Amino acid sequence: MTELLYLIAIALSLGLLGLGAFLWALKSGQFDDLDGAAHRILFDDDPPPPQPKAAAAPGETPMKGA
Template sequence: MESLYLLIPIALVFVAIAIKVLFWAVKSGQYDDLDTEAHRILFDDIKPRQPRRDSEGEAEQDAQRRESDS
């Protein structure tokens, strides 16, 4: 019974802290847009890099270099 005199105030302090954190999260906009973050994982952000070719002659030169190396 005597332990309840200690545990009840501690529990009330934890509840008060949890409520304060909840109101802070709502006030700061943590729950404003829940759908965007849920859908973001479905789409790729980074596009794969493809080699750039400035001209067709450069591609032919690369092919010739590969042939001469092997």
């Protein structure tokens, strides 16, 4: 019977610890912008750097379509 009281006390303390962690995360702004990261990954802010064009060797004509 005493073990049951210990288990109840442990369960209540873990529940209060979880509630405290949730309230701390709520107060620190963890849940302010839920969609921002999902949208941010889809759009790249910086354009890719320009690729240098391959120069044709002297006497060669550049290939069309490449």
